[in-house]
Amino acid sequence: MGTNFSLDWIDYLVMVIYFVFVLGIGWTLKRFMKDAKSFLEAGRSMPAWVAGLAFISTNLGALEVMGMTGSGVKYGMLTTHFYWIGAIPAMVFLALFMMPFYYGSKARSVPEYLKLRFDEKTRGLNAILFAVMTILASGISMYALAILMETVLGWNFHFSLILSAAIVLAYTYLGGLSSAIYNEVLQFFIIVIGLLPIVILCLKDLGGWSGMQEHLKPIVEAKGFAADTWTTTWKYTGSAKSNPMGVEWYGIFAGLGFVLSFGYWCTNFLIVQRAMSAHSTTAARNTPLIGAFPKMFIPFLIIVPGIAALVLLNMPGKGFVLPQSAAGQPIYDYTIIMLLKQYLPAGALGLGITALLASFMSGMAGNVSAFNTVWTYDIYQSYIRPVTGNREADEKHYLFVGRMATIFGVIVSIAAAYLASMFGNIMDFLQTIFSMINAPLFAVIFLGMFWKRTTGHAAFTGLLAGFLIALLHHGLTFPEGADTLVKGGWIFKLHSYPVEMAQNFWTAIFGCATSAGVAVVLSLLTSRKKSDEELRGLVYSLTPRSMKEDVPWYRRSTTLAIAVLSIAGVLTVLFW
């Protein structure tokens, strides 16, 4: 059985209807785009549920969906650590403790918060790194989508690349951040509804959850693990050797649960921007919490089918195969689309493919709308053309610049996608570098928010030092069996980790710890330039706590946070 399959007219019809609505939303919003604020900040007018679903949808990009299903095959339920411990606590922390400062400071972006809290150089460093990183990330996901469509559907690589880029460009150009956010909500629903049939069908095929567990036993034991390793989460994390991730419980706890997740969820402007678009402080705080509810259940949508796929791969009668790379290795990232092919007839198949396209678009539109804001406010407005004082003319000008940045961002993304198609390894390396930037950034923002003594020089040096140490750690260690220097060990092979994931965790832990250490020491040595008055609203201890929430108890952030943490706790215990 080949890996290629074709779509029917009904599948294309479903896809076309979806595209019509996506573009229609952008077109309808066009008339509201009167100034830079409406285009780049969605006028700070979003209801909490819209911002919350957009918050989670931006993160549910194609690479996430494909990668997590692939991880389901490789690691089973252990992959849920990326959700229940690796996302939920950080999202709750962002909501309760950080959003009041991000939102209340009136900063329009995370780099701008750094400028208000620390100084210009810290903002500049972060803004430039973020802009470059975001565009490259968007290019990588475009490449991933185009290659997927080429391999599986036989679509022309250039055609899918240009078509999908053109659609994302059209709706973000027309309606800016509002359009990106509204479409992310639409995308969220189509991703869930489009992928749900596979979850139901593959579980039914294998005799439900318990049937799947039975089927897994011999397969997992043959790999040298305990029979229930693929359906448990913490049970076999006592030692690195007894679970496929190759990490102990404290590595998961510190690396994923603390450093990586707080670095990603609490400082990545791509994510935080959604909460900043909310209409009030309470709505901004509730945004990550509302997003956390669906986030907790996404593993059942994308990881469980991956586990089922592992069983199917070992049942030759089912005819389920994964495409192979040039080196003869199965491409785990294609699991989800091969499952679509396995179970869905014409009609539902079109819906599933549309769900994948939607997840790709939500990821890319998120990148583009975050890029144009950082570019316009933190780079262009700060270093190229500052505000003139004529408010009306300024707003018009920055709206124009924001729109041009959107076009520019999409064009550079396309270029990055072609670069990725030529040098696959370089893109791997870049992704590793991105993860080295976030962890130190969290250390610095955290200190800045909760310790008023933190100075600008300390923050800037801490960021650089944390990044350099992370880079050094990556250069000195390597995952076992790594065949390229891209995976690490390019300075000297000092230490080896059983798997790449363990290496990533420790790289982030080193980066974050160094950054925090350097920032604390330098803060004690240098003097603070900003007065208490200037730091009001930016630092915890200097901000009056008048956080009275004038909403009914069930819509208060603390209530939602307790609910989120309880459900995550129950899920953790159920799948212990």
Added chain:
Amino acid sequence: MGIDIKFPIGLMFSILGLILTIFGLFTNADAVLYQRSLGININLWSGSGMLVFGILMLALAWKSRKTKTK
């Protein structure tokens, strides 16, 4: 800003739901088509599910529009 997103979501899922439901009804006897989905007419199921979801969203959009104009 400007629009109530519940309306386009409701409209889109109603249309998609209707199409898949009708397609499902017409192909109900097609055993070959539904061999993949273990003999289940998945189009009928997800189509009618989407239709219900779409109508629910439209109803919510209509309700919040009414309270706004009051």
